[in-house]
Amino acid sequence: MPGTSTLERRLFRLQRLSAMVLAVCLVVHLITMILAVQGGLTAAEILARTRDNTAWLAFYLAFVLMVTLHVPIGLRNILRELTGWPTSRVNLASLFAGFVLLTFGLRAAWAVFLA
Amino acid sequence: MASLSMGLNNDSRNRRTSGYWAFLGHRISGLALAAFLPLHFLALGSALSGEDALQKVIGWTDMPFVKLAELGLVFSLALHLGLGLRILYIEHAANMKRHKFFAGLSFIFAGTATLVFLLSLSVL
Amino acid sequence: MTQAIATEASVVKVRVWRGKEQGEYQAYEVPRQPSQTVLDIVTYIQREIDPSLSYRFACRVGVCGSCAMVVNGQARWTCRTHVDKVAQDGEIEIAPLRNLPVVKDLVTDMAPFFDKWAKAKGQFQGDTTRHDEFARVEPESKQRQAVDLAIECIGCGVCYSSCDVVSWRPDYLGPAALNRAWTLMNDVRDTGKEDRLEAVGNDAGCLACHTHTSCTELCPKQLSPTASIAGLKRMVR
Numbered sequence: 232m233p234g235t236s237t238l239e240r241r242l243f244r245l246q247r248l249s250a251m252v253l254a255v256c257l258v259v260h261l262i263t264m265i266l267a268v269q270g271g272l273t274a275a276e277i278l279a280r281t282r283d284n285t286a287w288l289a290f291y292l293a294f295v296l297m298v299t300l301h302v303p304i305g306l307r308n309i310l311r312e313l314t315g316w317p318t319s320r321v322n323l324a325s326l327f328a329g330f331v332l333l334t335f336g337l338r339a340a341w342a343v344f345l346a
Numbered sequence: 347m348a349s350l351s352m353g354l355n356n357d358s359r360n361r362r363t364s365g366y367w368a369f370l371g372h373r374i375s376g377l378a379l380a381a382f383l384p385l386h387f388l389a390l391g392s393a394l395s396g397e398d399a400l401q402k403v404i405g406w407t408d409m410p411f412v413k414l415a416e417l418g419l420v421f422s423l424a425l426h427l428g429l430g431l432r433i434l435y436i437e438h439a440a441n442m443k444r445h446k447f448f449a450g451l452s453f454i455f456a457g458t459a460t461l462v463f464l465l466s467l468s469v470l
Numbered sequence: 471m472t473q474a475i476a477t478e479a480s481v482v483k484v485r486v487w488r489g490k491e492q493g494e495y496q497a498y499e500v501p502r503q504p505s506q507t508v509l510d511i512v513t514y515i516q517r518e519i520d521p522s523l524s525y526r527f528a529c530r531v532g533v534c535g536s537c538a539m540v541v542n543g544q545a546r547w548t549c550r551t552h553v554d555k556v557a558q559d560g561e562i563e564i565a566p567l568r569n570l571p572v573v574k575d576l577v578t579d580m581a582p583f584f585d586k587w588a589k590a591k592g593q594f595q596g597d598t599t600r601h602d603e604f605a606r607v608e609p610e611s612k613q614r615q616a617v618d619l620a621i622e623c624i625g626c627g628v629c630y631s632s633c634d635v636v637s638w639r640p641d642y643l644g645p646a647a648l649n650r651a652w653t654l655m656n657d658v659r660d661t662g663k664e665d666r667l668e669a670v671g672n673d674a675g676c677l678a679c680h681t682h683t684s685c686t687e688l689c690p691k692q693l694s695p696t697a698s699i700a701g702l703k704r705m706v707r
Contacts, residue, residue: 236672240706243677247437250430257427261459264420269466272407274400278393302380309373311673312638328380335387342393346400348494350487350565350572365683365696366634436681437704440616442697445683 249301281343295336303329368449372429375422424459428452508548525576535626545631567631592650595662629685645685645695652698676702
């Protein structure tokens with residue numbers, strides 16, 4: 232049931248590379264969250280930071296893109312190990328997860344930029 | 347007639363290694379985050395309908411169950427980050443010297459982050 | 471041999487797996503001796519109580535790895551496992567190695583283990599002959615030091631038995647095979663590196679390791695297949 236070696240290696244590399252970028256994004260995100268919830272979390276506060284701010288938009292777009300790479304590859308590994316699914320079904324499920332994350336994520340990043 | 351226990355292999359007497367707990371923490375936190383993210387994106391996307399729509403969604407977090415889930419997610423986020431860095435360390439440093447330490451450190455980091463978040467919600 | 475008085479303290483209660491993958495644990499009582507090993511126990515049972523018990527051993531001094539079994543849930547060399555160390559409340563449970571077909575009782579079929587060794591291209595490939603000069607290998611070089619740390623594997627199967635990923639993925643090559651592949655990838659004389667990297671650089675190879683480190687914790691020769699596999703992952707880049 233193994234996949235082709237080249238695909239597996241590329242996915243592995245992508246997984247690790249996206250992880251490194253996400254590590255930076257996550258640290259920023261954690262700090263941002265902890266600061267944001269102090270004194271109560273309001274939509275006004277969030278949007279004041281993100282509205283029309285291209286820097287934050289760029290950050291969140293990069294964040295979403297990395298997540299779209301990292302999560303489906305991780306899910307793919309889990310499916311491979313815990314289910315007996317053929318490679319084609321595993322790939323399809325992972326692609327679907329990536330599609331959901333990309334579309335929902337881009338929408339979210341755009342929403343807080345535009346609001 | 348019995349069968350040699352299969353399934354999760356190596357019964358609990360095998361004294362789980364710290365590497366196993368690290369793997370388990372990493373996987374469970376990863377799944378939690380993966381399940382949560384689409385909901386998170388949907389919630390933020392409500393801002394397309396204006397500030398009030400987003401505020402309404404934020405209001406859901408006042409429910410105690412949601413608050414608890416929030417804390418769980420902060421824990422998962424920090425744990426997945428820490429354990430992920432541990433893996434990157436093992437794979438790049440060719441060094442098994444500190445892998446147990448980093449596993450423990452990740453759990454402590456996650457706990458601390460969650461505590462700080464909890465304090466930020468209530469006191470700070 | 472002096473007969474031990476059959477009091478509670480001087481008897482070890484042993485449960486031994488009998489059968490194949492389907493079977494049952496059978497209970498025996500073995501007189502306790504000083505410095506007794508689990509192999510001593512199994513040997514006593516087969517010679518004095520139940521000659522139908524099947525098990526493997528050879529050197530009985532911790533050199534060959536043939537006597538590897540699962541004792542109280544952990545894979546170990548039974549000739550190097552003192553009863554005092556593992557007998558909780560004077561009881562021991564002995565089973566065959568995991569993740570391998572059971573031939574009978576405590577004997578497993580090691581063929582799949584070595585088949586994966588071959589699949590990982592765990593054999594040396596050279597291009598010189600007896601007529602060529604000796605190869606020069608610097609013992610202090612980083613590559614040779616990496617080999618030296620991993621080369622002492624004798625293929626006992628303890629790591630393979632203990633690996634969760636092996637039990638989850640039947641096609642996973644396993645810690646021993648990958649460890650051996652790593653030593654060859656660092657062997658300056660070897661010419662088969664490209665094929666080998668192809669053989670191990672995939673989902674059934676080094677990429678599947680989740681660093682549980684059960685292999686490293688339990689290897690009787692204190693090797694670290696986890697570190698070797700991490701090395702292979704670096705080579706896969």
